[in-house]
Amino acid sequence: MAEQTIPCMLMRGGTSKGPYLRLTDMPDDRDQLAELLMKIMGAGHELQIDGLGGGNSLTSKVALVGPSRSQDADVEYLFAQVGTTKKSVDFSPNCGNMLAGVAPFAIESGLVYAQDGKTTVRIKNLNTNKVIHSTVHTPGKRVQYQGDVTISGTNSAGSPIELTFLDVAGAKTGKLFPTGNVKxxxxxxxxxxxxxxxxxxxxxxxxxxxxxxxxxxxxxxxxxxxxxxxxxxxxxxxxxxxxxxxxxxxxxxxxxxxxxxxxxxxxxxxxxxxxxxxxxxxxxxxxxxxxxxxxxxxxxxxxxxxxxxxxxxxxxxxxxxxxxxxxxGQVQSVSLVRTAKPIFSGLVYIN
The missing domain is CATH 3.10.310.10 (Diaminopimelate Epimerase; Chain A, domain 1)
Structure with missing residues (x-):
C-alpha cells in the first residue's frame, strides 16, 4: 500500500507553531480527522518522534483552513490541539496565535487574492463560529513576513499582522458570564x-x-x-x-x-x-x-x-x-498585533 502524502505548510503563528493544512484535503468525519492529525503530529510520544510536533502543547497545534461557506467570511479555520504523550485531539478551543498564520496561508494557498499594500482576510473560526479580521502587509500582492515587530515569546521580528476579534462574548457557551455572575x-x-x-x-x-x-x-x-x-x-x-x-x-x-x-x-x-x-x-x-x-x-x-x-x-x-x-458602554471588539513566520512548505507523509 502506497504512503499517503498531504500538502502542508509549517509556520510559527504568534507564540505557537504547527502545520497549516487545507480543509479540503481532510476527512469530514471528526473521528477520522483526529486519527489523521495524531499521525501527522506524532501524538503518544513525549518527543512526538514520528511526527511534526515539538513535544510541547505550544508546538502541537494544527490549523485547518478552507474556503468559506458563509458571506461574512473569506475563509474558514478549524483549530486542533493535539496531545503530546497522550493520544488525543481537542477541537473545542480556538487559538489566536495560530490564527496569525491563517491569512498568510490562505493567500499562499490561493484561497484569497492579495491586494497591493495590505490585505484584510475575514476568517470564520469553526471552533467558536466567530469572525476575526486579519490584516496582512502584501506589497506587490505578496505576503510580507520580514519586519521590525517583535512579540514577547519569540526570538525573531516580523511584519505586523493585525487581528480584530469581533463579537467575542459567549464564544463557546453563548454567554459572556455563563454562570450568570461576574464572580x-x-x-x-x-x-x-x-x-x-x-x-x-x-x-x-x-x-x-x-x-x-x-x-x-x-x-x-x-x-x-x-x-x-x-x-x-x-x-x-x-x-x-x-x-x-x-x-x-x-x-x-x-x-x-x-x-x-x-x-x-x-x-x-x-x-x-x-x-x-x-x-x-x-x-x-x-x-x-x-x-x-x-x-x-x-x-x-x-x-x-x-x-x-x-x-x-x-x-x-x-x-x-x-x-x-x-x-x-460595551466592548464590541478587541484588536492586537501578532507576527507569523513560514518554516517549510511541502508534503507530510502519513503511514
Missing amino acids: DVIDGVSVTCIDAATPVMIIHGDSLGKTGHETPSELDADEIFMQRLEELRRKAGLLMGMGDVSNMVIPKPILVSVPKEEGIICARYFVPDRCHKALAVTGSIAIVNALCIQGTVAQEVVNCALGTSEFKLEHPTGYIDLTANWLD
Missing part, C-alpha cells in the same frame, strides 16, 4: 468564569497561595497546586454549563496579580495542565473583557478604570498589548 465562589475560592474569545476561570494568585509572579516551571513543579487548580477548573466547567471538562482543554485557568514591572495586570495562563510560557491571544481577550467589567476578580485585583481602551498585560516572557473597541 463565583468554588470551594471557598473567588473566581470569575468568563467566556470572551474562549472560556476561562480567573483567580487571584493570593487565593491559592501564589504571588502570581512565579515562573511557569515553578508552577508546573508544584503538584499539589496543579491538582488543586485542575479540581477548580473542572468544577468551573460544570458551573459554566460545559459538563465534564476532564478531557477538554477549556475552560483555561488564569492566575492574575498586580504587575511586577509595567502593564495593567500580571497573568499566568494554563493550557491547562501546564503554565503557558507567554499568554494566549484568546486568554488575553478574556482578561481584557474581565478588566472592563466592575466586580470581576481581575477588575478588583488592579481596580482598572472602566472605559479603558489600551491594555498591556504582563506575562512570564514579556507583554502583550491589546485595544478594546467600545460602543455604547
Whole structure:
C-alpha cells in the first residue's frame, strides 16, 4: 500500500507553531480527522518522534483552513490541539496565535487574492463560529513576513499582522458570564468564569497561595497546586454549563496579580495542565473583557478604570498589548498585533 502524502505548510503563528493544512484535503468525519492529525503530529510520544510536533502543547497545534461557506467570511479555520504523550485531539478551543498564520496561508494557498499594500482576510473560526479580521502587509500582492515587530515569546521580528476579534462574548457557551455572575465562589475560592474569545476561570494568585509572579516551571513543579487548580477548573466547567471538562482543554485557568514591572495586570495562563510560557491571544481577550467589567476578580485585583481602551498585560516572557473597541458602554471588539513566520512548505507523509 502506497504512503499517503498531504500538502502542508509549517509556520510559527504568534507564540505557537504547527502545520497549516487545507480543509479540503481532510476527512469530514471528526473521528477520522483526529486519527489523521495524531499521525501527522506524532501524538503518544513525549518527543512526538514520528511526527511534526515539538513535544510541547505550544508546538502541537494544527490549523485547518478552507474556503468559506458563509458571506461574512473569506475563509474558514478549524483549530486542533493535539496531545503530546497522550493520544488525543481537542477541537473545542480556538487559538489566536495560530490564527496569525491563517491569512498568510490562505493567500499562499490561493484561497484569497492579495491586494497591493495590505490585505484584510475575514476568517470564520469553526471552533467558536466567530469572525476575526486579519490584516496582512502584501506589497506587490505578496505576503510580507520580514519586519521590525517583535512579540514577547519569540526570538525573531516580523511584519505586523493585525487581528480584530469581533463579537467575542459567549464564544463557546453563548454567554459572556455563563454562570450568570461576574464572580463565583468554588470551594471557598473567588473566581470569575468568563467566556470572551474562549472560556476561562480567573483567580487571584493570593487565593491559592501564589504571588502570581512565579515562573511557569515553578508552577508546573508544584503538584499539589496543579491538582488543586485542575479540581477548580473542572468544577468551573460544570458551573459554566460545559459538563465534564476532564478531557477538554477549556475552560483555561488564569492566575492574575498586580504587575511586577509595567502593564495593567500580571497573568499566568494554563493550557491547562501546564503554565503557558507567554499568554494566549484568546486568554488575553478574556482578561481584557474581565478588566472592563466592575466586580470581576481581575477588575478588583488592579481596580482598572472602566472605559479603558489600551491594555498591556504582563506575562512570564514579556507583554502583550491589546485595544478594546467600545460602543455604547460595551466592548464590541478587541484588536492586537501578532507576527507569523513560514518554516517549510511541502508534503507530510502519513503511514
